[in-house]
Amino acid sequence: xxxxxxxxxxDPALVRIRGLTTVLNGKTIFDAxxxxxxxxxxxxxxxxxxxxxxxLLKHITGQMRADAGEIRVNGENVxxxxxxxxxxxxxxxxxxxQNSALxxxxxxxxxxxxxxxxxxxxxxVLIRDLVLLKLQAVGLRGAARLTPNELSGGMARRVALxxxxxxxxxxxxxxxxxVGLDPVALNQVLKLIRTLNQTLGIxxxxxxxxxxxxxxxxxxxxxxxxxxxVAQGDPKTIANDGSAWTRQFFGGEADGPVPFQYPAGxxxxxxxxxxxxx
Amino acid sequence: xxxxxPQRNNVVSQSLAQIGACGLFLLTLLAAVPRSFRYVRETIRxxxxxxxxxxxxIMVCGLFVGMVLMLQLYHVLSIFGGTSxxxxxxxxxxxxxxxxxxxxxxxxxxxxxxxxxxxxxxRATDQIDAMEMMAVDPIAxxxxxxxxxxxxxxxxxxxxxxxxxxxxxxxxxxxWLGVDNGTFWSNMTAQVDVRxxxxxxxxxxxxxxxxxxxxxxxxxxxxTPPTSEGVAYATTRTVVASSxxxxxxxxxxxAFLM
Numbered sequence: 457x458x459x460x461x462x463x464x465x466x467d468p469a470l471v472r473i474r475g476l477t478t479v480l481n482g483k484t485i486f487d488a489x490x491x492x493x494x495x496x497x498x499x500x501x502x503x504x505x506x507x508x509x510x511x512l513l514k515h516i517t518g519q520m521r522a523d524a525g526e527i528r529v530n531g532e533n534v535x536x537x538x539x540x541x542x543x544x545x546x547x548x549x550x551x552x553x554q555n556s557a558l559x560x561x562x563x564x565x566x567x568x569x570x571x572x573x574x575x576x577x578x579x580x581v582l583i584r585d586l587v588l589l590k591l592q593a594v595g596l597r598g599a600a601r602l603t604p605n606e607l608s609g610g611m612a613r614r615v616a617l618x619x620x621x622x623x624x625x626x627x628x629x630x631x632x633x634x635v636g637l638d639p640v641a642l643n644q645v646l647k648l649i650r651t652l653n654q655t656l657g658i659x660x661x662x663x664x665x666x667x668x669x670x671x672x673x674x675x676x677x678x679x680x681x682x683x684x685x686v687a688q689g690d691p692k693t694i695a696n697d698g699s700a701w702t703r704q705f706f707g708g709e710a711d712g713p714v715p716f717q718y719p720a721g722x723x724x725x726x727x728x729x730x731x732x733x734x
Numbered sequence: 735x736x737x738x739x740p741q742r743n744n745v746v747s748q749s750l751a752q753i754g755a756c757g758l759f760l761l762t763l764l765a766a767v768p769r770s771f772r773y774v775r776e777t778i779r780x781x782x783x784x785x786x787x788x789x790x791x792i793m794v795c796g797l798f799v800g801m802v803l804m805l806q807l808y809h810v811l812s813i814f815g816g817t818s819x820x821x822x823x824x825x826x827x828x829x830x831x832x833x834x835x836x837x838x839x840x841x842x843x844x845x846x847x848x849x850x851x852x853x854x855x856x857r858a859t860d861q862i863d864a865m866e867m868m869a870v871d872p873i874a875x876x877x878x879x880x881x882x883x884x885x886x887x888x889x890x891x892x893x894x895x896x897x898x899x900x901x902x903x904x905x906x907x908x909x910w911l912g913v914d915n916g917t918f919w920s921n922m923t924a925q926v927d928v929r930x931x932x933x934x935x936x937x938x939x940x941x942x943x944x945x946x947x948x949x950x951x952x953x954x955x956x957x958t959p960p961t962s963e964g965v966a967y968a969t970t971r972t973v974v975a976s977s978x979x980x981x982x983x984x985x986x987x988x989a990f991l992m
Contacts, residue, residue, distance in 0.1 A: 517867060543869035551867040557860035571868045619868075 467531065470495040470627055470659045471516055476525035478511060485511055487683030488525070498653050498660040500670045500691065503680035504705060504714045509663040510554070512680070513629045516661070517549060518542045530626060547575060550620030550628040550658075554635065556612040558604040558619075564591070565600040568619045575623075590618040594648060610641030617645070621652060628652070630662035634669045646673050667695060667706055679705060681714055759953045762873055763881050769871060770878035777879040784845035784880070785887030789894065791844055792837060796895035799832055800824060800902025808911050817911075821918035822925045824903035829931040833896040835984050838943035840895075841888060842976035846951035849880050850972040853955025854965035862956075877956060881948045888944025889937050896936060934991040942983060947976045 471493035478485040485508035493499045501509050514520040515527055518534045527534045532545060558567050568587045572578060578586075591597040594614040604612060613633065620628055630649065634642055650673050652658050664670050670677060671691045679687040679694065679701060686701040687694055695706040704712025720726070770777070807820045853876060856862050865872045900922075907913040926932070951972050958968035 519863065519866060539871075543871075546867055546869040549867070551864070553860045553864060553867075555860055557864035559861055559864070560856075560859070571870075574868065574870050 468495055470530055472528045474526045477523050479523050484683050489684055491685055493661055495659050496657050497675040498673055500674035500677045501663045502677055507680050510631055513631055548626045550625040552616050552620050552630045552633055554632040556616040558612055560604050563601050563603050564615050568622055571622055590622050594618045609636045624656055627659045633662055634664055634666050649673050756953045760949055763878055766874040766878045769874040773875050773879055777882050780879045780883035781887055784883050788844050788891060791840055792891045792895050793898050795840055796898030797902040800899030801906045804903040804906040817913055818917045819921055820907055820913055822921040825922045825926050828896050828899040830935040833936055834892050834939035834943055837892040837895045838947055838980045842947045842973055846947050846972045846976055847969045849951040850955040850969050851965055854958040854968050858960035877952045881952050884948025885944045889940045892936050892940035939987055943980050946979045950976050
């Protein structure tokens with residue numbers, strides 16, 4: 457039986473997950489997963505492809521319901537919230553999508569201003585100042601009037617980041633923030649994540665595969681595989697903890713607890729060489 | 735036989751499931767109407783997009799439909815010496831059937847497909863999910879304004895279509911074929927009934943067609959698989975389903991309103 461979670465706004469953990477179980481299309485994604493995300497820290501969720509890292513973010517934001525278990529964000533049980541309460545909670549959460557998800561009808565300025573216009577009645581001059589400050593923080597104040605299709609992948613990611621922080625959220629979720637970035641843009645995004653965490657005290661959760669980048673920015677790392685947390689700890693030391701999971705994942709080995717090959721029959725038989733093998 | 739039966743059942747059950755899902759989506763849309771009032775600017779923007787931007791195709795097609803109708807009728811009516819009634823017959827045909835039906839078919843092809851493709855691409859590029867994450871209800875912000883815009887635009891477009899068709903009929907009948915101008919208008923005004931032909935024929939039918947086409951377009955956009963192939967299929971389904979629904983609904987409405 458799942459132990460009740462007692463998270464409160466002054467709890468050291470901003471997100472507490474207990475007994476999370478998710479089955480999608482007959483495949484168990486999470487099997488009674490327990491995980492705590494510390495308040496005010498940068499936490500990285502790592503793991504092989506298809507282990508449900510993005511699904512975990514969707515559970516935290518209430519976009520996806522779990523089959524069992526409990527998720528509390530800042531003391532609130534996400535599954536029990538009404539639509540209005542869930543939207544209220546989401547106003548305090550920034551989400552950086554893997555493909556930026558900028559609204560293509562609007563230019564950069566309007567994309568960043570969008571949440572402000574929807575949820576506040578701030579005067580236009582204040583909205584303008586707030587948006588320009590956020591764009592300045594991501595180094596794109598000069599690109600305010602460009603449209604999303606005029607931006608490079610890295611620039612779009614930074615605009616999406618400006619939009620995610622426009623409300624100064626308590627929690628930011630980054631889904632694969634380093635994919636496709638050149639070294640300069642990668643460096644800037646790493647600095648931004650760290651600066652936002654230090655200056656605004658924002659709790660950050662990032663889903664990533666790049667250990668080198670994670671080591672530079674994260675305070676804590678969870679390695680997820682087979683529906684459970686198989687390793688966790690300091691990013692500098694987790695890669696050397698000696699377990700089969702970390703050895704395979706951080707060493708990039710094909711053989712290990714997680715099979716590289718998707719389950720399939722015999723290759724020789726599939727190629728029609730079954731008779732020759734005899 | 736044994737192999738084909740399950741496939742047929744599958745198609746039937748899938749179609750019924752789609753109709754059921756579309757009905758539930760309509761209830762969701764209607765429930766979101768009060769919440770969408772705060773997005774009036776978005777509704778006006780969509781009204782411009784599906785209404786004003788469709789004007790050219792509606793006007794041109796209306797003109798040619800009226801012209802060809804008059805040409806055909808004149809030659810048939812001249813056999814019986816009844817060319818003086820040609821203006822009236824053009825008007826009744828356009829108001830009762832051709833106006834609402836052809837406008838709706840053109841609307842489905844021009845605005846319906848673009849609504850489906852736009853929403854489908856928004857889903858494929860996570861824009862709908864991004865709105866959800868920014869605590870903005872995508873049904874109230876994206877779906878309902880497009881549905882309401884279609885509902886408002888269709889009767890207006892139908893009126894424009896009918897006016898252009900009458901103008902086209904006049905152009906061919908009076909200017910080209912020599913039908914008397916006074917006879918053309920007097921026969922028309924004497925036989926056209928405002929309630930039966932204009933309110934029931936033009937306004938009520940086009941309102942119903944606007945609701946059906948907009949609902950199908952928005953539903954297909956929201957339920958399409960977020961892939962390029964999925965968006966392509968959804969766009970095609972919008973045209974096919976809308977066309978069938980328009981013609982079937984036209985029969986039902988005509989039977990009840992006659």
